[in-house]
Amino acid sequence: MQELTEQFFSLLGKDITTEQYYYMAKHKDGEKFEQHKSKRIKDILQAKRRPKNVWFAVNDFYYIYKTIHTPYNTEFSYRWYDRKADNTRRFNSFYCDIDFHDNNGQHLQANELQTKKQAIYTKLMSLPLAPSALVESRNGWHVYYVISINDREGLSLDAWNKQEQGIQAFMLANVSEDVDTKAKDASRVLRVPETVHKKDDSEPFLIQVRYVSKAYTMLELQEAFPPVTQPQAKEKKEKKKPVKAEKVANSNEVIRNIYRLNDSYFSYITPLNISLDWPEAIEALCSVDLLDFLQIQANVGEAFSSILRQDKHPSCNIGIKDNTYLYHDYGTGQTFNILQLVSYVSGVQFTKAVKWLAKVYGLHIKDTFQSSKTPIQPLIEANISVIKQVARQQGLGYVGKLLPLYQVIMEIWKKQTQEKGFNNPSDCNIQLSSRYLAEVTGKQRKAIKRHLYSLEALGIIKAIESKSNMELYGHKANTYVIQPLQVDQLAKTANELLEFEPRPLTDMTAEKCLIFLCSRIGWNVEEFKAG
Incomplete structure (x- = not known):
């Protein structure tokens, strides 16, 4: 990989070890433009053969995780970016595509x-404000004006659009009439340097970075290229609007309480008051009215905006198939029954989701395995082993520094499980006090809190809202769920947390933990907090 290419991606704030790319995927019915599910930009730049027709998103977008079920009865999860202008997480740069053609x-x-x-x-380099980077394309130049780091986070889509149009207007008037005026949306993808441009009507051409300089503040860019304050009016076309079902005001609150497994919130649910075996209980829960559970005012099959993500255009509905209510999100391609939805939102395993919903619906599940008891020590040792394996991976040593606190928590879990008489340790929610943990470990209480937030952000422990805590103490705090850990999932989350907060052990806060957890699945933090 050329040094200029490394400098180029670094200037944009792109980590090529984690950044996914776009390509023309081959399908039975032809080629389709899509995001690669497993490979990263670094993989293609280190490939022996130059890959053809590869693009990357200049700006950053919110994402969710999608799961694919393979023919080999395994699951594969990947990060899927909702690459839309109004879903931009961070604006990294402005750009122009200068594309030469004859008349x-x-x-x-x-x-x-x-x-x-x-x-x-020559013209570009003689401008009062030279480009941050120039990439030579098959038919011209990709011109980048990179935004300074301090100005990226707070930039609105409207401000970005006006400045982008200002730069394009200046280029058209002063540099070239060959500026592609269509290439001005925030969700634009441009070709990856050191890859090959190849179309049927042209010879292969290697895309290359020819110049890299520096980023500019918004003030510098506004002075050099005055923003367009009156964007051109677009011709309005009559379009049939989809049916939009109004959600009740507390739909975000419903999701928030599912996330925290707060069963006391769902007092509006009419209890079933029946006792069933495990398979019958699952069938009964899947048949309950999902619209009522989520407090969505819509009919079966009627479109409404997603309650799990930002969705300005109604792209969800709830249908019924084989007596099972199903939540469909056509924007992400996801489908959930009520059990899968609770597991997805709360982050707990399927079994825990079943037992929690059974409590919400007043359903007693007969314990057909009452005589068997799951030993807790092997579960503890397995989780500790996972943390140690992840901590040995490059750059993830900080995870190992959480181990002393986690081992203390495991002893508390073991003690509370035995005292409460649980056959299945995962059924035992534990109460943790930062004051008590500080006394046991000999560390400051502030440090303990930061480590607890880091453990929660990593998914090693999960905070929930406990009804018993509300009754005993008058507040909802300090109750956690312990679950089995997996090396791949923990390593992936640990890398993402490090990207989000480079110093999690010293700088993690409750607010940052919430933002990180919400951003991983595309939730709007403010709406979640308001709930």
């Missing part, structure tokens, strides 16, 4: 094309 829209001859490229390069 008939055909490619220029090689000599003429090279002459034009050189002339425009």
Whole structure:
């Protein structure tokens, strides 16, 4: 990989070891533009053969995790970005695509094309504000004006659009009439440097970074390229609007209480007051009215906006198949029954979701395995082993520093499980006090809290809202669920947390923990907190 390419991605704030790319995937019915599910930009830049027709998203977007079931009875999860302008998480740069063609829209001859490229390069470099980076494309230049780090997070879509149009207007008037005016949306993808541009009507061409300089503040960019304050009016086309079902005001609160497994909130549910075996209980829970459970005012099959993510255009509905209510999100391609939805939102395993919903619906599940008892020590040792394995991976040593506190928590879990007489340790929710943990470990209480937030962000422990805590103490706090850990999942989360907060052990707060947990599955933090 060329040094300029590394500098280019670094200037944009792109980590090529985690950044996914877009390509033309081959399917039975032809090629389709899509995001690669497993490979990263670094993988293609280190490949022996130069990959053809590969793109990357210049700005950053919120994402969710999707799961694929393989033919080999295994599951594969990948990060799927909802690449839409109004779903932009961070604006990294402005850009222009200068694309040379003749009057008939055909490619220029090689000599003429090279002459034009050189002339425009000279013009760009002589501007009062030279580009942050120039990437040579097959038919011209990709011009980047990278935004300074301090100005990226607080930038609104409206401000970005106006500045982007201002830069394009300046380029059209002062640099070249060959600026592609359609390439001005925040969700734009551009070609990855050091990959090959190949189409049927042209010879292969290697995309290369030719120049890298520095990022600019918004003030510098606004002074050099005045933003367009009155965007061009678009011709309105009559479009049939989808049916939008109004949600009740507390739909976000419903999701928040599912996330915290707060069964006391769902007092509006009419209890079933029956006793069933495990398979019958699952069938009964899947048949309950999901619209009523989620407090969504809509009919079966009627479209409404997602209550799990930002969704300005109604893309969800709830249907019934084989006496099972199903939540469909056509924007993400996900489908959940009530048990899968609770497991997804709360982050607990399927068994825990079943037992929690049974409590909500007043359903007693007959314990057909009452005589068998799951030993807790092997579960503890397995989780500790997972944490140690992850901590040995490059850059994830900080996870191992959480182990002393986690071992103390495991002893508390073991003691409370035995005292309360649980056959299945995962059924035992534990109460943790930062004051008590500080006394036991000899560490400061503030440090204990930061480590607890880090453990929760990593998914090693999960905070829930306990009805018993409310009754005893008058507040909802300090109750946690312990679950089996997996090396791959923990390592992936640990890398993401490090990207989000480079110093989690010293700088993690309750607010940062919440933002991280919400951002991983595309939730709106403010709406979640308001719930």
